[in-house]
Amino acid sequence: MSASQVSRESPGRIAAQLRLAVPFYLGLHAPRVWQRFPEGQAYAARGSSPELVRALVALHRGDRRVAGGAVEVINFRCTRVTPAGSQGSFFVKEFPRLHWAHDLERRLGCSRVDRAWRAGHLLPRLGALTPRPVGGAQFRAGDGAVIEYLATEWIEGASAFPQLLNGLERQARAGALRQFARHLRRWHALGIYLRDLVKNVLVSQTETASRYWLTDLDGLHPIRWPDRRRVLHHMSQVHHWVGPLESAEAELVCAAYLGETHSPFAQRLLAALTSASTAPA
Secondary structure (H helix, E strand, C coil), X not given: CCHHHHCCCCHHHHHHHHHHHHHHHHCCCCCCEEEEECCEEEEECCCCCXXXXXXXXXXXXXXXXXXXXXXXXXXXXXXXXEECCCCCCEXXXXXXXXXXXXXHHHHCCCXXXXXXXXXXXXXXXXXXXXXXXXXXXXXXXXXXXXXXXXXXXXXXXXXXXXXXXXXXXXXXXXXXXXXXXXXXXXXXXXXXXXXCCHHHEEEEECCCCEEEEECCHHHCCCCCCCCHHHHHHXXXXXXXHHCCCCHHHHHHHHHHXXXXXXXXXXXXXXXXXXXXXXXXC
């Protein structure tokens, strides 16, 4: 199914959207075990424990009284946490309360952490790779505001997709772009649309294949179907991270995504990928 077909009203589109939206909004396949602590509450997925999540959040916040371990700051709200004695690392992201609507979303069970938790359990069932959700927490800050946290597994050896591209020779980059376009086509056929998709893709490589992982799933809204305007937005993101592509590279990306390069929409994609300035999204 091509992107141009997916973007039109069709039984295939409706079925894909229902497969994603119904379990997502009902919170199916995303069980959690809650536990209260003096500073708030934490929950965990099957195979983990709220105590582990509490320890991860404590380390993320710089509180080593609860648990020991190593913390690597990725940015001001994201860390890589390795508890003492652990066999692996975890990714912990903080979701602060920025305005009153966040309190309402949290009470309704649809906060950014709730959306990421549901998506992290659902998307692998549809065939899209995501880091496994470990657990989440709701703890209070010094001013009394509730701050939410999400912990997922750490994908060892993975690189952000733009970083991977920038480190490749031109021929290898063309191959990576073509692979990415195939995954993008597949995600869009499933109804998966993340506005900042390109920078939220991790790539892990083996000797025989590359694996593409979707991250930052709090931005997933199944009602946002990847129509042509949104496809162009994603292509403009590729343009932003890697710069204008040569015509041959752009045609490989377009052919892998659409299956052709001659339709009017394909020509718009080619223009977005090869222009000197970012195409309109």
